Amino acid sequence: AQSVTQLGSHVSVSEGALVLLRCNYSSSVPPYLFWYVQYPNQGLQLLLKYTSAATLVKGINGFEAEFKKSETSFHLTKPSAHMSDAAEYFCAVSESGNEKLTFGTGTRLTIIP
């Protein structure tokens, strides 16, 4: 069965500092992994996805994530936080042949001016 754990329900970083949001997954087969962002009063938007090509995936708005099979992790990073990055971030996993995505519980990112 597939599952996702996001460590830290709330993360605060200063503007210009490194953003690191953690995601660990469990999957019985090679997974597909996704990061989504949700701004207030909106639905979820895709930031980036891993689908077994390059292990370092670049997404929109300067975010990237690295797939590490040995650590079963897919952490999201951005070198320099911007005020507009304040939002909630969700990691998700699906497996080949499984049309369902399983989501983590989300991490709310706050940017300190």
Add this chain to the structure above:
Amino acid sequence: DVKVTQSSRYLVKRTGEKVFLECVQDMDHENMFWYRQDPGLGLRLIYFSYDVKMKEKGDIPEGYSVSREKKERFSLILESASTNQTSMYLCASRAPGQGGSPLHFGNGTRLTVT
């Protein structure tokens, strides 16, 4: 761009009412999903559909049903609304593709049951 439209942004209903949440997508996607989002719980799958008139239970189907009479439309039905169904409801669609295609979400319906 894929557009997923949920008919209502905010909805207030009384306990015991039958509630319909409507969702339409314009990209001819076979797969459609209903999730509910609650603080601290993330997104939980209620039902999904992989074709017209086909449906499958998700993780929390109790108290809900769905209808998919046309490919572009997927409705979530609360047969008898209860206060514990107060939540944000998110509809999504996805092209089939062995799990690698992303979900496209609507903007959500915030339902309050009083």
